[in-house]
Amino acid sequence: ENGRPEYWVGAHVKGHNSHSLGVCLVGRDQFTDAQLDSLDKVIIDWHIKYPDAEVVGHCDLDSGKNCPNFNIKRWMRIIQ
Template identity: 70%
Template sequence: MNITRLVVHCSDSPNGRDDSAADIHRWHRGRGWVGIGYHCVIRRDGRVENGRPEFWMGAHVAGHNSTSLGVCLIGCDQFTDAQMQSLERVIHEWKIKYPDAEVCGHYDLDQHKTCPNFDVKDWWSVVSDIDEFNRV
């Protein structure tokens, strides 16, 4: 696959409820899909759970699934520090494999979405600048 975007999502479940990749898999199957659409899920305590393998096209952003990977933060708009640290780690790992891929939020690719309810491009800009500074 030619990965051009790394897309951040949220589960839009109540803040504080600790859903899992298995829960999302069940929800997505309930919609008639073959299974979880995200490639990984980040739980409230920062644990990263696998969803679809990276070689399997996602089902997380209409019109862009064949060229993107999706990561889902559990919650709606209040994410834990542990989640954000894990998100940074996941994105860094993906950027090593796909250095030219754009980091964005679901809302950047679908004007009808607000997910993940924070400015992903701004967050990534700050995080990647800090990491670059620390490497020097």
């Protein structure tokens, strides 16, 4: 499902919302293939629009969080 437009400030990571984009995967760590395919498409699209942006997980910005519950850096190497 679509979220807010990119130009709206999100509410995804306290202290980082005004200078970042966020993606929410519903399901804790039980993501469907369709969710992961959609995530691939969003990240690839954003990588084209924002080539210097770094992709990180919520847990990389807030040590009290575990999400996305997978290694985002390893996942990025796979989709690139």
